[in-house]
Amino acid sequence: MRKIDAEKKAKAAASRPSVFGPDIDLAAYSAEAEDHGSVRRLKELPAEFKDRAAYVGIDAEEDCRAGSFFQADHTVMFSESRHKGLEVMSTVEALAKYDWLEDYWWEAVGPDTDKYTAQAELKQNSGYFLRALPGARAEFPLQACLYMTRDGLAQNVHNIIIAEEGSELHIITGCATAQRMRSGLHVGVSEFYVKKDARVTFTMVHNWAEDMAVRPRAAAVVEENGVFLSNYVCMKPVRTLQMYPTAYCMGENSVVRFNNILLAPPGSSMDVGSKACLRAKGSRVEVVTRAITSGGDIIARGHLIGEVPEVKGHLECRGLILAEKGRIHAIPELQGEVSGIDMSHEAAVGKIAEEEIRYLMARGLSADEATAAIVRGFLDIEIKGLPEHLKAEIRRAVSLGGKDRLM
DSSP states (O other): OHHHHHHHHHHHHTTOOOSSSOOOOGGGSBOOOOOOOOOSSGGGSOHHHHHHHHTTTOOTTOTTOSEEEEEETTEEEEEEESSTTEEEEEHHHHHHHOGGGGGTTTTSSOTTSSHHHHHHHHTOOOOEEEEEOTTOBOSSOEEEEEEEOSTTEEEEEEEEEEEOTTOEEEEEEEEEEOTTOOEEEEEEEEEEEEOTTOEEEEEEEEEOOTEEEEEEEEEEEEOTTOEEEEEEEEOSOOSEEEEOOEEEEOSTTOEEEEEEEEEEOTTOEEEEEEEEEEOSTTOEEEEEEEEEESSSEEEEEEEEEEOSSSOEEEEEEEEEEOSTTOEEEEEEEEEEOSSSOEEEEEEEEEOOOHHHHHHHHTTTOOHHHHHHHHHHHHHOOOOTTOOHHHHHHHHHHHHHHHHHHHO
């Protein structure tokens, strides 16, 4: 019954555009994709798949991974857990295995949110299901890759992530396209459920083709003493990216942090925001964004809603403009609905100071090397509570993504 209701809602919203970002003609993209088959081990993937996936933190050798999921276009090529307390499979397989999963399906994100969520429901191309069983804690993160190979393809995935009570789940997810690919559409719906005393760390790295249109839709429901930590890194060109993940702090003392690292080269348009609803006593949220334009456009949004007393929230956005035609628009919103809340924001957009460049040049660096060094320091966010394995992946993504654009 729940599935039928979702389909009805999706059909009603199939032509409803998002309130953010430019509208996209869904009919301009193909639904047809070849079957890539499956592999017994992740290291058996085609060489190009492994090389491109490595750029977004996916380790085909799985040396420091608790499990892996790999989907190419519409084909789930590999899914496996290497830890007895973790489950990794496609959402199609999970729905067939667990009747109770329908209770989570479209619970955090509505299928009628806009035409992109509608397409994810009506034309779903699998997606991943990741679950930590009660009390499970793995030393290494899970990894999931959504990969696209066909020019002009629409990939529509629906992901479900559940951290059961007292568990801890760390995830690296990488989205990438084949070298030859130039255009396509990626619609990715992700629903997170963080139970009492559980913790989820979700690190997403994007490396798209230059003419890609990308529409992630995500929401997290966080229960008592739960922690949801989301890190997003996009350092490569993308024609249009729009994402606005929302977190609902439903339990007392729940904690949410969003960290965004963005670089917009010429021709790229990024509309990236985060929203949090603080609905329980003692809940806290922090949104930190570092945005750099070398010629593209960035809109950095943040919206915090304090709905009960004794909650705290903070927004921070800092932007660097490295080119005359680049644009950064910071939009912080604080919404207090009761007394006894503590919410704040700070935003700053500017350019690199000439004296900083001269200082480094006096110590032997060229102007380009000095600029690159300053930018790398600017992007170095101290992310509290992040495991060392994930810290290393973020540093690697920032280094790889910026070296060709900032030198």
